[in-house]
Amino acid sequence: MNPQGEVIELGRHVRTAAKLPAFSFAFQPIVDTVACRVHAYEALIRGACNEPASQVLGSVGVDTLHRFDDDARVKAIGLAARLGARCSLNLNFLPRSIEDPDSRLPELLEAAAMHGFESNRIVLEVTEGEVIDNYKCFADHINVYRSKGMRVAIDDFGAGYSGLNLLANFQPDELKLDMQLIRGIEGHGPRQAIVRAIVQACVDLGIDVIAEGVETEDEFRWFDDEGVTLFQGYYFARPGFESLPAPYYPCTRPQRWRSCALRSLRRGDDNPATWLCEEDRQAGVPSSTLACKPSRRHFALRLHDAQTN
Ligand SMILES: [Ca+2]
Numbered sequence: 001m002n003p004q005g006e007v008i009e010l011g012r013h014v015r016t017a018a019k020l021p022a023f024s025f026a027f028q029p030i031v032d033t034v035a036c037r038v039h040a041y042e043a044l045i046r047g048a049c050n051e052p053a054s055q056v057l058g059s060v061g062v063d064t065l066h067r068f069d070d071d072a073r074v075k076a077i078g079l080a081a082r083l084g085a086r087c088s089l090n091l092n093f094l095p096r097s098i099e100d101p102d103s104r105l106p107e108l109l110e111a112a113a114m115h116g117f118e119s120n121r122i123v124l125e126v127t128e129g130e131v132i133d134n135y136k137c138f139a140d141h142i143n144v145y146r147s148k149g150m151r152v153a154i155d156d157f158g159a160g161y162s163g164l165n166l167l168a169n170f171q172p173d174e175l176k177l178d179m180q181l182i183r184g185i186e187g188h189g190p191r192q193a194i195v196r197a198i199v200q201a202c203v204d205l206g207i208d209v210i211a212e213g214v215e216t217e218d219e220f221r222w223f224d225d226e227g228v229t230l231f232q233g234y235y236f237a238r239p240g241f242e243s244l245p246a247p248y249y250p251c252t253r254p255q256r257w258r259s260c261a262l263r264s265l266r267r268g269d270d271n272p273a274t275w276l277c278e279e280d281r282q283a284g285v286p287s288s289t290l291a292c293k294p295s296r297r298h299f300a301l302r303l304h305d306a307q308t309n
């Protein structure tokens with residue numbers, strides 16, 4: 001081996017043996033606004049004293065990044081269990097970490113079992129770019145995790161790459177809309193058209209849509225009118241360092257409809273169109289949003305919901 005090669009080998013060894021930085025987690029809820037419950041908590045990496053994720057990840061060497069990523073998921077499960085999480089737990093995967101499930105999965109399952117965390121409460125978040133690099137390989141890898149009951153979410157959907165074409169090749173259990181699509185959506189027609197198409201595709205494919213990064217009431221109202229029920233963002237709760245923060249639950253359109261529909265049904269009024277308009281007027285909804293009618297499918301579900309509750 002030449003002297004130059006020995007230096008490289010030594011360097012690699014030193015990086016591999018390097019200690020991983022101290023880290024912990026913040027948890028941010030994903031909220032079901034219709035059921036008024038926490039659907040899941042996403043584990044977000046932080047420093048030991050709540051330093052931002054970028055600072056922690058920036059201090060991890062390239063050679064130890066995947067080892068760190070594996071350790072992080074195991075630690076997140078333990079912390080969530082200790083904090084008493086009863087809902088699902090969303091765990092982020094760094095790009096390429098989903099590969100080699102045969103060596104990664106046992107550790108994950110062992111951690112889940114040790115902390116009494118059923119595997120069907122674990123949701124693996126991967127980014128859109130990761131999926132489209134190689135559909136076939138990705139599907140093969142992810143199906144190993146799915147075979148153990150875990151679910152998969154596509155993170156930051158719409159941030160670029162292939163958009164709806166991705167869903168033709170791979171159907172996740174959940175899809176998280178990128179916050180760039182969400183910011184100020186109530187006043188952005190082209191973005192609204194794109195998001196409506198994504199939401200409709202997800203409804204047809206049986207995929208849960210999560211509007212991520214919602215910060216204002218106007219953003220929430222727009223998605224609520226479109227029938228989206230799963231949300232994450234500062235409007236509901238900020239991430240809580242080593243805690244499971246309780247979210248804010250705004251009053252949703254389905255809740256307004258339900259109460260209005262019940263009143264109307266008791267009066268013998270069986271015309272749903274009048275329920276909607278009456279409720280919208282009572283709620284002070286601007287007339288511009290009245291043009292935003294629910295799909296027949298959503299309405300049928302909500303009508304059924306109103307009659308059975
Ligand atoms: Ca994420």
